[in-house]
Amino acid sequence: MVSAGELLARQDPKAARRAVAARVDGRIVDLSTPLPAEARPAPVMPGSPEALEILRHSTAHIMAEAVRALFPGVKVAIGPAIENGFYYDFDYERPFTPDDLPAIEQKMSEIIRANHPFQRREEDRLKAREYFARRGEDYKVELIDEIGDDTVSLYQQGEFVDLCRGPHLPSTGRVGAFKLTGVAGAYWRGDERNRMLSRIYGTAFFDKKALKRHLRLIEEAKKRDHRRLGRELDLFSFHEEVGAGLVVWHPRGAMLRYLIEEFERREHLRRGYQMVVGPQLLKRELWEKSGHFDNYRENMYFTEVEGAAYGIKPMNCLAHMLIYKSRVRSYRDLPLRYFELGLVHRHEKSGVLHGLTRVRAFTQDDAHILCRPDQVESEIQGVMDFVQEVMDIFGFDYSLELSTRPEKSIGSDEDWERATGALRAVLQKSGREFDINEGDGAFYGPKIDVKLTDALGRQWQCATIQCDFTLPERFDLTYVTPQGESARPVMLHRVILGSIERFIGVLIEHYAGAFPFWLAPEQVRVLTITDRADAWAREVHQALVAAGLRAELDLRNQKLGAKVREAQVMKVPYMVILGDREVEARRVTARLRSGKNLPAMPVEELVSRLAAENHPGAERERRASPQAPDAKV
Numbered sequence: 360m361v362s363a364g365e366l367l368a369r370q371d372p373k374a375a376r377r378a379v380a381a382r383v384d385g386r387i388v389d390l391s392t393p394l395p396a397e398a399r400p401a402p403v404m405p406g407s408p409e410a411l412e413i414l415r416h417s418t419a420h421i422m423a424e425a426v427r428a429l430f431p432g433v434k435v436a437i438g439p440a441i442e443n444g445f446y447y448d449f450d451y452e453r454p455f456t457p458d459d460l461p462a463i464e465q466k467m468s469e470i471i472r473a474n475h476p477f478q479r480r481e482e483d484r485l486k487a488r489e490y491f492a493r494r495g496e497d498y499k500v501e502l503i504d505e506i507g508d509d510t511v512s513l514y515q516q517g518e519f520v521d522l523c524r525g526p527h528l529p530s531t532g533r534v535g536a537f538k539l540t541g542v543a544g545a546y547w548r549g550d551e552r553n554r555m556l557s558r559i560y561g562t563a564f565f566d567k568k569a570l571k572r573h574l575r576l577i578e579e580a581k582k583r584d585h586r587r588l589g590r591e592l593d594l595f596s597f598h599e600e601v602g603a604g605l606v607v608w609h610p611r612g613a614m615l616r617y618l619i620e621e622f623e624r625r626e627h628l629r630r631g632y633q634m635v636v637g638p639q640l641l642k643r644e645l646w647e648k649s650g651h652f653d654n655y656r657e658n659m660y661f662t663e664v665e666g667a668a669y670g671i672k673p674m675n676c677l678a679h680m681l682i683y684k685s686r687v688r689s690y691r692d693l694p695l696r697y698f699e700l701g702l703v704h705r706h707e708k709s710g711v712l713h714g715l716t717r718v719r720a721f722t723q724d725d726a727h728i729l730c731r732p733d734q735v736e737s738e739i740q741g742v743m744d745f746v747q748e749v750m751d752i753f754g755f756d757y758s759l760e761l762s763t764r765p766e767k768s769i770g771s772d773e774d775w776e777r778a779t780g781a782l783r784a785v786l787q788k789s790g791r792e793f794d795i796n797e798g799d800g801a802f803y804g805p806k807i808d809v810k811l812t813d814a815l816g817r818q819w820q821c822a823t824i825q826c827d828f829t830l831p832e833r834f835d836l837t838y839v840t841p842q843g844e845s846a847r848p849v850m851l852h853r854v855i856l857g858s859i860e861r862f863i864g865v866l867i868e869h870y871a872g873a874f875p876f877w878l879a880p881e882q883v884r885v886l887t888i889t890d891r892a893d894a895w896a897r898e899v900h901q902a903l904v905a906a907g908l909r910a911e912l913d914l915r916n917q918k919l920g921a922k923v924r925e926a927q928v929m930k931v932p933y934m935v936i937l938g939d940r941e942v943e944a945r946r947v948t949a950r951l952r953s954g955k956n957l958p959a960m961p962v963e964e965l966v967s968r969l970a971a972e973n974h975p976g977a978e979r980e981r982r983a984s985p986q987a988p989d990a991k992v
């Protein structure tokens with residue numbers, strides 16, 4: 360046996376020196392892992408996502424070592440790499456605070472400078488258990504108790520030993536740059552019945568420049584945090600007494616929802632969808648029939664009505680199928696496209712709830728398309744065109760992923776090939792690049808996932824198109840063919856925005872709260888410099904409202920500067936400021952959110968100008984013509 364690092368060095372000494380780990384037979388191993396002499400490992404190089412993950416997870420170990428050295432009696436729980444960094448959960452006599460971080464960072468720097476190797480060893484499970492028990496590491500003991508194997512793998516750097524599968528960096532000195540970014544409370548295993556632990560977040564990179572760029576983005580993301588802006592813009596709130604993950608929409612937030620939902624209804628009707636509405640509660644037997652009770656029960660809420668068990672819907676599919684089944688369908692009736700802005704409830708652990716982006720009750724822009732096999736491709740094409748147009752309206756770029764058949768799956772090979780082929784054909788025709796997640800489809804069918812990219816370059820899951828072979832089978836959906844025979848329709852589940860709640864969370868951060876004109880809950884604020892302008896202000900306000908614009912009136916007897924600042928904080932797109940001059944000329948002057956002023960004009964002119972801007976496509980048109988007079992709004 361020869362170490363993976365040694366084998367790499369024989370192939371390419373230069374690459375081997377920079378390598379972080381090695382890939383062999385599809386798995387990633389430490390450079391110190393012994394391999395057969397004939398193995399041909401590939402290097403995992405800095406710059407790859409895998410290398411970054413190893414770096415960050417290794418830095419979590421270093422942080423745990425530092426925390427253990429600084430805070431005697433602390434117990435360490437788990438420390439994974441996450442999307443933009445890592446965390447480690449600790450159980451200490453008090454929660455950690457941001458004030459603790461500098462000392463921990465300093466200790467970590469010492470550990471990194473010492474360049475200790477990360478050493479792996481296999482140990483007898485009971486011996487390892489005894490080791491951690493002796494050290495009071497109850498969480499490690501609990502984890503070991505759940506491992507079925509006789510041996511467990513331990514990693515040691517310096518004096519610190521952790522239970523871990525690995526892989527890790529060859530040594531602590533390979534951490535180029537790191538930063539601890541915050542603290543939070545987190546329940547052990549994300550379950551609120553468990554003890555609250557103290558989580559420390561951090562991030563790490565191979566070089567300082569990348570870290571700096573990342574920290575700048577974090578600063579910007581903080582400023583745009585939709586939970587903060589949601590409060591400042593008076594859009595929504597959460598309440599302990601209501602329950603976690605349940606959103607309360609205030610008038611402005613409800614207006615935002617209404618605008619998006621109206622937009623969606625119009626766009627769906629335009630594309631031949633029919634609106635349907637299903638109930639919140641459906642009998643448990645129906646969930647058993649659909650397979651949700653067996654496969655999705657932990658995510659559902661159940662209740663009882665007059666002795667009968669009901670499930671609160673986590674998905675909208677079932678009622679849509681009952682509508683299909685309510686009469687005999689002919690091949691001529693297909694495709695049928697049922698659209699519902701469906702409110703669903705799903706049990707998410709309290710530990711993963713996050714503002715609007717992870718909630719327990721949300722509305723999906725959900726549709727189910729029932730079509731003939733020969734219509735699948737054109738239906739998928741239609742959905743992709745729909746996605747393209749909607750993303751364009753909101754100004755998002757996006758990426759595409761195709762997920763194919765997993766090992767455990769139902770449906771015939773022929774079904775899978777046909778459906779996957781149709782999805783792939785549409786993706787190829789789009790001319791866009793797409794990733795393939797081999798074996799990542801649902802057990803009941805392949806799917807396309809659409810991930811939008813926001814203004815900070817972050818990706819968010821939005822649309823999905825999913826083929827389903829089970830439900831038509833389970834519910835015995837049929838149609839009559841031209842030959843008078845009975846055939847199975849294909850069922851597509853699809854959403855465009857996904858969860859309206861989450862999409863609004865993303866929109867708030869994408870626009871930093873400055874919504875485009877058509878989406879702004881308040882579009883125009885009319886404010887007065889003096890009460891001599893009150894009558895004219897009322898007239899102007901009335902004219903705006905009569906034209907269908909969302910205008911508000913600020914006649915308060917306060918300094919103009921304060922009134923303007925308030926409108927700015929609320930990110931109102933237009934302010935109409937009226938004083939003696941405007942009253943006398945019976946004109947209006949408008950100020951844009953950007954600070955730019957429009958020339959004085961008759962109120963009719965302002966109204967027609969704003970009314971022309973008051974539709975979803977206006978923003979796209981503006982983006983398309985950078986010469987537009989107020990392109991910077």
Ligand SMILES: [Zn+2]
Pocket residue numbers: 416417420514521522523524525526527
């Ligand atoms: Zn580890």
Ligand SMILES: [Zn+2]
Pocket residue numbers: 674675676727852853
């Ligand atoms: Zn569905």
